[in-house]
Amino acid sequence: MxxxxxxxxxxxxxxxxxxxxxxxxxxxxxxxxxxxxxxxxxxxxxxxxxxxxxxxxxxxxxxxxxxxxxxxxxxxxxxxxxxxxxxxxxxxxxxxxxxxxxxxxxxxxxxxxxxxxxxxxxxxxxxxxxxxxxxxxxxxxxxxxxxxxxxxxxxxxxxxxxxxxxxxxxxxxxxxxxxxxxxxxxxxxxxxxxxxxxxxxxxxxxxxxxxxxxxxxxxxxxxxxxxxxxxxxxxxxxxxxxxxxxxxxxxxxxxxxxxxxxxxxxxxxxxxxxxxxxxxxxxxxxxxxxxxxxxxxxxxxxxxFSEVQPKAATSSDFSGLNVDDLTYQVKDKTLFSDLDFSLKPNEKVLLMAPSGWGKTTLLKLFLGKLQPNNGQIYINQNSVTGDWQAAHDNFSYVNQKPFIFDDTLKFNITLGRKADVATLDELAQKAGLSELVEEKGWDYQVGEKGANLSGGQIQRVEIARALLSKRPILLADEATSALDSKLSLEIHNTILKNPQIAVVEVAHKISDQEKALFDRIVELDAVSD
Structure with a gap:
């Protein structure tokens, strides 16, 4: 009733x-x-x-x-x-x-x-x-x-x-x-x-x-x-x-x-x-x-249905990410096998592979959204393999095409989370949105699907969301592939020069200038062969 x-x-x-x-x-x-x-x-x-x-x-x-x-x-x-x-x-x-x-x-x-x-x-x-x-x-x-x-x-x-x-x-x-x-x-x-x-x-x-x-x-x-x-x-x-x-x-x-x-x-x-x-x-x-x-x-x-309230992680908790002998298959096709990978706190790593290799799938495995056929994923030496609740609180995520709500600039960054003006201004500065905020204000209506924002501004909103979460690892999935080279470099500078987060980016094509910003580049084709 x-x-x-x-x-x-x-x-x-x-x-x-x-x-x-x-x-x-x-x-x-x-x-x-x-x-x-x-x-x-x-x-x-x-x-x-x-x-x-x-x-x-x-x-x-x-x-x-x-x-x-x-x-x-x-x-x-x-x-x-x-x-x-x-x-x-x-x-x-x-x-x-x-x-x-x-x-x-x-x-x-x-x-x-x-x-x-x-x-x-x-x-x-x-x-x-x-x-x-x-x-x-x-x-x-x-x-x-x-x-x-x-x-x-x-x-x-x-x-x-x-x-x-x-x-x-x-x-x-x-x-x-x-x-x-x-x-x-x-x-x-x-x-x-x-x-x-x-x-x-x-x-x-x-x-x-x-x-x-x-x-x-x-x-x-x-x-x-x-x-x-x-x-x-x-x-x-x-x-x-x-x-x-x-x-x-x-x-x-x-x-x-x-x-x-x-x-x-x-x-x-x-x-x-x-x-x-x-x-x-x-x-x-x-x-x-x-x-x-x-x-x-x-x-x-x-x-x-009882909602699960995950416990937020902070960057100070993170001591490392380790992937051991990871194998993932879709039906009869093996995307990758015996994959080993490690990530240190604040390290910036670029994972490169051609389209169709399974880069996005690998990120989903990190997040615990998928269960591998073999192997384990450890965060802080604890297995989070296939465990969304245990894994995803350690990650923020920058998509190639971020979702933008038909709401204010402030809401699209906070997503309803509490944040004071000082924190927001600091985020704007780190994400490269200060000029937009000064011109339009935090209550600026961004329009349906971010119609009132440029492609670069949309990506920066996504970055600001990630920084606000204070999660230790930022995953970037072909984050700048839809942008021109100048904007792509600007976005990478914003992400990779932040000393408070580790970054794992997957991409199939990126400029040499941008590659130089990473601490390490891993060719996934070579690793999984």
């Missing part, structure tokens, strides 16, 4: 306010009974009748004011749960990195929205409907136990009918969820590929591809909605026959025999809305909640 992800106090208060909400119809029914019985049996005076009416109106006004709080609290609870779900789900997707962009994007947008609309809201409404039903039953029993019991018995029939539709609704919901994810990916592809479509004048087929996905998604949604609507109509018709007409018929007989007054009959009929409607609504709400099962199952994995 999603309500466990909000404050218990709020749920309790919602429960109490739901009781007040349920009293609205009861007040109307009870006031109606008193006034009709007074009129039928000529009890009291006109003034007393007026007083009853005024008291009833005042009670309804008070309930209305309480309902403002009830509705605000309902919205607040939904907000709390939504924020919690989105935070946990996003953390799960980032941590696991198992879902494709299509699945993750669909989960964070469409699926979570469906959960809000069909699950969270309906779980809250089931509480309100159940309370309305109980309050109406209690008041009904106090006034005519026979009619009330008859209403209770006949409300069972719609529940029996509802069970026939449950499995079919769940199946159609799963079909819609799959079609919706496919449509989301096609939209994402279309937007990301807009430039390519424009280049080759293929806008029509690209749009057509999205339309095909949209039709399939809408067809699946239409089928799901129609099935739910049919189920609702059938349940409503059965409920009206068995839960309204038949009890009303019996009530009319009792009134004809003089066992109850007109006011009591009208009151029970009025309350019958709270006998029947809550039950009908609950059945429909249960159906809606069940339709979210495929989506909730995925979200539930995220909610149960």
């Amino acid at each position: 999603s309500l466990r992800y909000t404050s218990k106090i709020k749920v309790i208060l919602y429960f109490l306010l739901s009781i007040v909400y349920a009293l609205g119809n009861v007040v109307i029914a009870y006031v109606t009974k008193i006034m009709l019985n007074m009129a039928q049996f000529r009890q009291g005076s006109i003034n007393k009748l007026i007083v009853v009416g005024l008291v009833g109106m005042l009670a309804i006004a008070v309930i209305m004011l309480a309902n403002f709080i009830y509705r605000y609290l309902k919205c607040d609870i939904i907000k709390d749960i939504n924020v919690h779900i989105k935070a946990k789900t996003m953390a799960y997707l980032i941590e696991k990195q198992d879902d494709s962009q299509k699945d993750g994007l669909s989960l964070m947008t469409n699926d979570v929205k469906q959960i809000e609309t069909l699950k969270i809201t309906n779980e809250l409404m089931i509480i309100t409907e159940a309370i309305s039903f109980v309050v109406a039953i209690v008041v009904g029993l106090l006034n005519s136990w026979l009619l009330t019991l008859l209403f209770i018995v006949t409300t069972i029939v719609p529940g029996i009918v509802q069970k026939f539709f449950t499995k079919k609704i769940q199946t159609k919901s799963a079909i819609w969820e799959k079609a919706n994810a496919n449509y989301t990916q096609k939209v994402s592809d279309g937007l990301d590929g807009a430039a390519t479509a424009d280049l080759y004048d293929v806008q029509v087929p690209i749009v057509g591809r999205v339309i095909v996905g949209a039709k399939r998604m809408e067809d699946a949604l239409k089928s799901l909605n129609f099935t739910q609507a049919v189920a609702g109509e059938i349940i409503l018709a059965v409920a009206e026959i068995f839960s309204f007409i038949l009890p009303f018929f019996v009530g009319a007989i009792l009134m004809y025999q003089g066992q109850i007054g007109a006011g009591t009959l009208v009151m029970i009929v009025q309350l019958s809305n709270d006998f029947v409607n809550p039950i009908i609504n609950i059945f429909q709400q249960v159906n809606a909640i069940q339709s979210t099962k495929p989506m909730w199952d995925k979200v539930d994995q995220a909610l149960k």
Whole structure:
């Protein structure tokens, strides 16, 4: 149940306010009974009748004011749960990195929205409907136990009918969820590929591809909605026959025999809305909640997932990196075998090999993201082989194409980590960003994918991220291959002249001037042969 992800106090208060909400119809029914019985049996005076009416109106006004709080609290609870779900789900997707962009994007947008609309809201409404039903039953029993019991018995029939539709609704919901994810990916592809479509004048087929996905998604949604609507109509018709007409018929007989007054009959009929409607609504709400099962199952994995908080390493902890007899195979192909390598604190090493050798794979082995077929990797004489949690805290990473968030310059360097202005200014100086910071400021919006930055500035942002982490080893994966020679040399000067970090760079082509900046150059082809 999603309500466990909000404050218990709020749920309790919602429960109490739901009781007040349920009293609205009861007040109307009870006031109606008193006034009709007074009129039928000529009890009291006109003034007393007026007083009853005024008291009833005042009670309804008070309930209305309480309902403002009830509705605000309902919205607040939904907000709390939504924020919690989105935070946990996003953390799960980032941590696991198992879902494709299509699945993750669909989960964070469409699926979570469906959960809000069909699950969270309906779980809250089931509480309100159940309370309305109980309050109406209690008041009904106090006034005519026979009619009330008859209403209770006949409300069972719609529940029996509802069970026939449950499995079919769940199946159609799963079909819609799959079609919706496919449509989301096609939209994402279309937007990301807009430039390519424009280049080759293929806008029509690209749009057509999205339309095909949209039709399939809408067809699946239409089928799901129609099935739910049919189920609702059938349940409503059965409920009206068995839960309204038949009890009303019996009530009319009792009134004809003089066992109850007109006011009591009208009151029970009025309350019958709270006998029947809550039950009908609950059945429909249960159906809606069940339709979210495929989506909730995925979200539930995220909610149960415990994030691992790694312990940060500092450069003072690092005494050396050693690789012994490392072998890695992909299917039947051996990328490298019996590889030995060592790195001292603050040492700058260039690993050179042609494209396709497996340089990026080697860095992933260092990070513990992959498990070698043979051999061991040691940091500070402790094995970190294939252990991401133990290994990666020792490394920062400079990619060939760093990812840039559509946010400020400051956020792209800190990534949300705390850093004072003095620390940031020092980072800017070390990473060669001082001029940009002086001109634009730390709150400069860098644009989507760093559109407002040059290629060199993007690389320097990546370097500043690495320096802020204060990790002892910086891995550079073809970090400057996409830059011109001048920028490449500038970036290398920034990285390699920092005395506080060790550097391992993999590259297949680099200038002699840049090679001279390294302490050691290792030709990987020769080492692994």
